Amino acid sequence: MNIDVLIAGAGHAGAQAALMLRKLGYAGAVALAGAEADPPYERPPLSKAYLAGEEPFERMMMRPKEAWAELNIDLLPGRKIVSVDPTAHEARCEDGERITYGKMIWAAGGTPRRLPAPGGDLAGIHVIRTRADVDAIRAGLDSAGNIVIIGGGYIGLEAASVLVCMGKRVVVLEAQERLLARVAGPALSAFYEKEHRGRGVDIRLGAKIEAIIEKGGRPAGVRLAGGADLPADLVIAGIGIAPEVEPLIAAGAEEALGGVKVDQFCRTSLPDIYAAGDCAAHANRYAGGAVIRLESVQNAHDQAAVAAASIAGAAKPYDAVPWFWSDQYDLKLQTAGLSSGYDRAVLRGDPDSRSFSVVYLKDGRVIALDCVNATRDYAQGRRLVAAGGACDHETIVDPGAPLFKPAARKG
Numbered sequence: 416m417n418i419d420v421l422i423a424g425a426g427h428a429g430a431q432a433a434l435m436l437r438k439l440g441y442a443g444a445v446a447l448a449g450a451e452a453d454p455p456y457e458r459p460p461l462s463k464a465y466l467a468g469e470e471p472f473e474r475m476m477m478r479p480k481e482a483w484a485e486l487n488i489d490l491l492p493g494r495k496i497v498s499v500d501p502t503a504h505e506a507r508c509e510d511g512e513r514i515t516y517g518k519m520i521w522a523a524g525g526t527p528r529r530l531p532a533p534g535g536d537l538a539g540i541h542v543i544r545t546r547a548d549v550d551a552i553r554a555g556l557d558s559a560g561n562i563v564i565i566g567g568g569y570i571g572l573e574a575a576s577v578l579v580c581m582g583k584r585v586v587v588l589e590a591q592e593r594l595l596a597r598v599a600g601p602a603l604s605a606f607y608e609k610e611h612r613g614r615g616v617d618i619r620l621g622a623k624i625e626a627i628i629e630k631g632g633r634p635a636g637v638r639l640a641g642g643a644d645l646p647a648d649l650v651i652a653g654i655g656i657a658p659e660v661e662p663l664i665a666a667g668a669e670e671a672l673g674g675v676k677v678d679q680f681c682r683t684s685l686p687d688i689y690a691a692g693d694c695a696a697h698a699n700r701y702a703g704g705a706v707i708r709l710e711s712v713q714n715a716h717d718q719a720a721v722a723a724a725s726i727a728g729a730a731k732p733y734d735a736v737p738w739f740w741s742d743q744y745d746l747k748l749q750t751a752g753l754s755s756g757y758d759r760a761v762l763r764g765d766p767d768s769r770s771f772s773v774v775y776l777k778d779g780r781v782i783a784l785d786c787v788n789a790t791r792d793y794a795q796g797r798r799l800v801a802a803g804g805a806c807d808h809e810t811i812v813d814p815g816a817p818l819f820k821p822a823a824r825k826g
C-alpha cells in the first residue's frame with residue numbers, strides 16, 4: 416500500500432488531521448490507520464454519558480462511516496503500526512502489512528498505566544480509554560455492588576460520579592493528599608472532595624496500595640498499607656497514561672516526557688514525520704515555554720490542524736490557549752490556560768453557590784482559570800489569558816464584573 420499521508424491513530428488528533436487536510440484542499444491519498452476496531456469517536460463521553468448508559472455509541476462517532484469515504488479518507492481499522500523505517504518511508508502493521516508513505520502524522524495517544532503493586536497486572540482490573548474498556552466495565556456492573564476506583568484525577572472522579580449515581584458503593588483511592596493535585600489548586604480540590612463525599616463517595620486521600628486482592632484469578636479487593644482490606648466487585652484504575660510512541664523512538668525520534676518531541680510545526684526529529692495529541696511533547700507558551708504534554712481534546716485538535724496545515728503548504732506555528740472540561744454530577748468544570756507555576760490563586764464567587772471560579776495568577780497576571788458552572792467566566796477568562804492576563808484585583812473578585820473587555824474599535 417502506498418499513501419501520501421499516513422496517519423497512525425484514528426482518535427481525536429488523527430481524525431482531525433485527516434479532516435483538516437481535506438478542508439485545506441489537500442488532494443493526495445490520506446489513510447487513517449487505527450489500532451481500534453471502531454471508526455473515529457469522541458473519547459470524553461466514555462467516562463461520562465457512555466459509562467452511564469445515557470449516550471449510544473453512534474452519537475459519539477465523529478462522522479458517520481460513509482462521510483470518511485465521501486472525503487476520500489481511507490479508514491484502516493484494526494491496524495496497529497508497530498515499526499517505522501523513516502529512511503524507506505515505510506510503516507509496518509501488526510498484521511505484517513507494509514505501508515509506504517510520503518508524510519506521516521503520528522497520533523497514537525497513550526495507553527493507561529498499570530498499577531505498580533502486586534496483582535496490579537491482573538486481567539480483571541479495568542481502565543477507561545476505549546469503547547471496549549467501558550463495554551467491559553458495563554458488562555460487570557449489574558453484579559457489582561462495591562467498586563474501588565484508583566486515582567482521584569478527572570477520569571476517576573467522573574467515573575465515581577456516574578457510578579455512585581447508579582447506587583454503587585464507590586471508594587476512590589488517591590495517593591496524594593488531595594484530589595486533582597496534578598492539575599488544579601487546593602480550592603478546587605476541596606470543592607470536589609466535598610461534592611463527592613456529599614454524594615456518598617468514600618474518598619481516601621494519601622492512600623497507599625499494598626496489593627490487589629485476588630480470588631480465582633480476578634481482583635476481589637484492594638489491600639491498603641496498614642492492613643485495611645477494601646472489598647471490590649470491580650476495580651478501575653485511572654492513574655494516567657504512557658504515551659504510545661515506541662515505534663518512533665525505536666526509529667530514532669527525539670523523546671521527551673515519555674512522548675515524542677515536536678517543534679512548533681508539530682514536526683518530530685524524523686524526516687516527514689509529524690506528531691500530535693497526547694503523545695506529542697512540545698514547548699508551550701502558556702507554560703512559560705516549558706516542554707509539556709497536554710492530554711486534552713483541544714490540544715489534539717489544534718496540533719492536528721498545525722500538522723495538517725504544514726503538510727498542505729499552509730504552515731502556521733502551534734500557539735493555542737489550552738482548555739479542558741470535566742463533567743461530574745451537575746457540575747461543569749471548564750479550564751482555560753495552565754495553572755502550573757502560579758504564585759497566587761483568587762476565588763471569584765462562592766463555592767457554596769456551586770457557581771464560581773478559581774483564578775490563577777503569576778507575577779500579577781492571570782495565567783489560568785478553573786470555572787465551575789461559570790461559563791461566562793470561562794469564555795472571558797480564555798480571552799484574557801490569550802491577551803496576556805492583565806486584570807485588576809477588584810475585577811477578579813467581583814463575579815459581576817466582566818473579566819475581559821475587548822478593546823473598543825477605533826473609527
Ligand SMILES: Cc1cc2nc3c(=O)[nH]c(=O)nc-3n(C[C@H](O)[C@H](O)[C@H](O)COP(=O)(O)OP(=O)(O)OC[C@H]3O[C@@H](n4cnc5c(N)ncnc54)[C@H](O)[C@@H]3O)c2cc1C
Nearest residue numbers: 424426427428450458459496523524692693710711712715
Ligand atoms: C475517559 C476519558 C475522558 C476524557 N475526557 C476529556 C474531557 O472531558 N475533556 C478533554 O479535553 N479531554 C478529555 N479526555 C482526553 C482526550 O480524550 C484526549 O486528550 C484525546 O483523545 C487525545 O487525542 P489523541 O488523538 O492524542 O489520542 P486518542 O484519542 O487516544 O487516539 C489515539 C488512537 O491511536 C490508536 N493507536 C495507539 N497506538 C497505535 C499504533 N501503534 N498504531 C495505530 N493506532 C494506534 C489508539 O487505539 C487510539 O484509537 C478524556 C480522555 C479519556 C480517556
